[in-house]
Amino acid sequence: MSRTRTKQETRGLTGGMDSFLRSMTLLREDVPNLSKYPFSIPALRDFETLDFHPQVTFFVGENGSGKSTLVEGIAVAAGFNAEGGSRNFNFATRRSESSLHKHLRLARGTRRPRTGYFLRAESFFNVATETENNETALAAFGNVSPHEMSHGEAFLTLVRERFSGNGLYVLDEPEAALSPQRQLSLLRSIHDLTRDACQFIISTHSPLLLAYPDARIYHLSEKGITEVAYEDTEHYALTRDFLLNREKYLRRLFED
16 A cells, blocks of 8 residues: 655655645445445455555556556546546446446545546547537637547647646546557657646556656556556566567467
8 A cells, every 4th residue: 555645745746736636545434345346356446545646647457457447436536527528528428437436535635627638548439529519629629520530649639739737637548549659749748748737647558658757657456456666567578578589479479
């Protein structure tokens, strides 16, 4: 379990700025049945309190580890629409969010975000459709429907034109639509926004995004949730080892 940072430590990390979200706590006593989804996922059943980094927090893990479910729960608990969008988005194509948000308590800082957005790859199509019917949201895309852009182009346009300073941004696997080069572009945008008093909470599989300096990385697994260094993530280690030993990996992978 992570400890809560002191105010002095937090100021040191953010140049005097407090976090929008400092930590989250699972209210285990309020959960009716810890053996039912989503609490049947070990990582979501066993944690108590986790601290957020004042600028960038990552959640990583295998498919099914619960990272997207956790990030969705954080986003909904923070006031965002479950399928994505800003706090002004209120639509449901098909209700599929878990009940996790009902049992999360977010410890908020002294500041309040001026803006924010929940961006999730799997339901961005639905958000794009909703954007077409919202003049203010569409303006962020230059009054061009996101459906008229490639998936990756729409993602980056949203980040560059809609995201702004003093914002809270929750991203669920944003790399899904982005080439490696575009992932580096996203990293630069994240960096620029953190320098403008923004906070990011991100689930990802991308070793490129995970490389963001000084970010806090939580790994979700059957053993629970643990904080890890970048070099200790499987994403970094496997990618590095594969690139250095490509022929060996392919020979083992393809052998009968």
